[in-house]
Amino acid sequence: MRSEELLAELYDKTLTGNGPAVLDLTRQGLDQGIGPETLLYDALIPSLEEVGARFERGDFFVPEMLIAGKAMAGALDVLRPLLAETGAATIGTIVMGTVKGDVHDIGKNLVNIMFEGAGFQVIDLGVQVSPEKFIDAIKTHKPDIVGFSAFLTTTMPMFKANINALAKSGLRDRVIVMVGGAPVTQEYADAVGADGYAADASAAVARARELLNQRKAMASA
Amino acid sequence: MVCCGALAADIRQIATRRGWPVVVRPLPALLHNRPEKIADYAERIVVTAHAAGRSVILAYADCGSYGGLDAVCARHGVRRLPGLHCYDVYAGSSQVAELFAADPGTYLLTDFLVRSFKRTVLAELGLDAHPELWPDYFGHYRRLVWLAQDPTPELAAAAERIAALFRLPLTRVDTGTRRLERELATLLAETEDGRRP
Numbered sequence: 001m002r003s004e005e006l007l008a009e010l011y012d013k014t015l016t017g018n019g020p021a022v023l024d025l026t027r028q029g030l031d032q033g034i035g036p037e038t039l040l041y042d043a044l045i046p047s048l049e050e051v052g053a054r055f056e057r058g059d060f061f062v063p064e065m066l067i068a069g070k071a072m073a074g075a076l077d078v079l080r081p082l083l084a085e086t087g088a089a090t091i092g093t094i095v096m097g098t099v100k101g102d103v104h105d106i107g108k109n110l111v112n113i114m115f116e117g118a119g120f121q122v123i124d125l126g127v128q129v130s131p132e133k134f135i136d137a138i139k140t141h142k143p144d145i146v147g148f149s150a151f152l153t154t155t156m157p158m159f160k161a162n163i164n165a166l167a168k169s170g171l172r173d174r175v176i177v178m179v180g181g182a183p184v185t186q187e188y189a190d191a192v193g194a195d196g197y198a199a200d201a202s203a204a205v206a207r208a209r210e211l212l213n214q215r216k217a218m219a220s221a
Numbered sequence: 222m223v224c225c226g227a228l229a230a231d232i233r234q235i236a237t238r239r240g241w242p243v244v245v246r247p248l249p250a251l252l253h254n255r256p257e258k259i260a261d262y263a264e265r266i267v268v269t270a271h272a273a274g275r276s277v278i279l280a281y282a283d284c285g286s287y288g289g290l291d292a293v294c295a296r297h298g299v300r301r302l303p304g305l306h307c308y309d310v311y312a313g314s315s316q317v318a319e320l321f322a323a324d325p326g327t328y329l330l331t332d333f334l335v336r337s338f339k340r341t342v343l344a345e346l347g348l349d350a351h352p353e354l355w356p357d358y359f360g361h362y363r364r365l366v367w368l369a370q371d372p373t374p375e376l377a378a379a380a381e382r383i384a385a386l387f388r389l390p391l392t393r394v395d396t397g398t399r400r401l402e403r404e405l406a407t408l409l410a411e412t413e414d415g416r417r418p
Contacts, residue, residue, distance in 0.1 A: 063354060103361035154305070
């Protein structure tokens with residue numbers, strides 16, 4: 001199979017969430033000498049972005065997003081060590097977690113996949129993450145960004161509790177705070193004092209890049 | 222009464238028994254899987270009903286519209302049921318909050334969900350075609366609580382079957398429909414007051 005055909009096939013199989021085929025094509029592509037970055041940026045990520053767009057249009061629902069995300073995650077398991085070997089720079093590190101009192105993580109997990117695909121190192125703390133656990137993880141991993149996820153209006157106030165805990169620990173200015181989840185809005189993110197918000201996984205990656213660039217520009221100014 | 226399909230059977234039964242002069246117009250319960258669309262659907266019916274000279278009550282809680290239904294209410298001068306979800310409508314928001322405070326990994330059922338679980342949950346979430354997604358959806362739940370409106374033996378058996386699928390303990394909390402009836406009666410009285418010159 002020619003490289004272009006393989007990349008097109010990888011795009012299609014990711015779109016339809018065919019995990020075994022995505023894995024096979026990823027390995028096949030590597031065997032043919034296609035670089036891991038090409039497989040990632042020319043097939044896998046555009047495909048997952050299209051999945052997100054179809055979800056927005058109502059053509060796809062959660063199961064289609066999940067199986068596509070899982071298919072891509074399988075490919076990432078193969079590509080991750082190779083990307084590290086090729087010296088593909090990590091864009092940044094993000095600590096992610098669903099806030100205390102909330103067990104919903106489907107959206108967070110999709111965001112994680114997009115972040116990882118985009119070249120971020122993702123440290124996922126799971127669900128029901130207490131402010132103390134976020135702080136410990138920030139001290140340990142020294143991330144560029146911390147992401148708080150909430151699915152319930154009743155757990156969204158934990159964003160503010162987490163940000164207050166960061167301030168109390170003297171960490172607030174050392175990390176970019178991003179928030180997200182189904183009930184979250186830009187207004188709410190602003191009200192709790194978050195640095196960034198995005199409505200979906202693709203937008204979250206773009207916003208994270210913007211925020212990192214802003215921070216770098218400020219540091220070099 | 223524009224209502225959620227998940228509440229429609231109880232609302233019809235209450236309206237008939239009380240002899241309320243209302244037309245019950247349910248919206249598809251499956252909208253709960255695309256809650257961002259609920260407000261648009263509801264608004265279309267509100268506009269149509271108002272154009273026909275009818276008063277409208279929204280027999281919905283917020284239902285994942287995250288303020289969308291409140292905006293519809295504000296735009297058209299209509300009222301909705303209090304609470305975030307139908308769980309609040311049946312059990313009261315404080316009892317629901319207590320259930321989640323006791324264990325955030327609580328999965329709630331109502332009679333409607335017990336009756337329609339295969340269609341509204343398993344099929345809609347793609348679990349019939351992709352059972353491997355079960356841990357993604359439900360991996361963090363630790364118990365099921367059935368907020369029961371009319372717990373017949375058949376429904377109890379169905380609830381047990383759902384708990385067996387989850388492999389989690391099931392607790393039944395009998396809520397009945399009294400709270401729903403009271404809230405509907407309040408909305409109806411407020412709406413009638415609003416119509417009086």
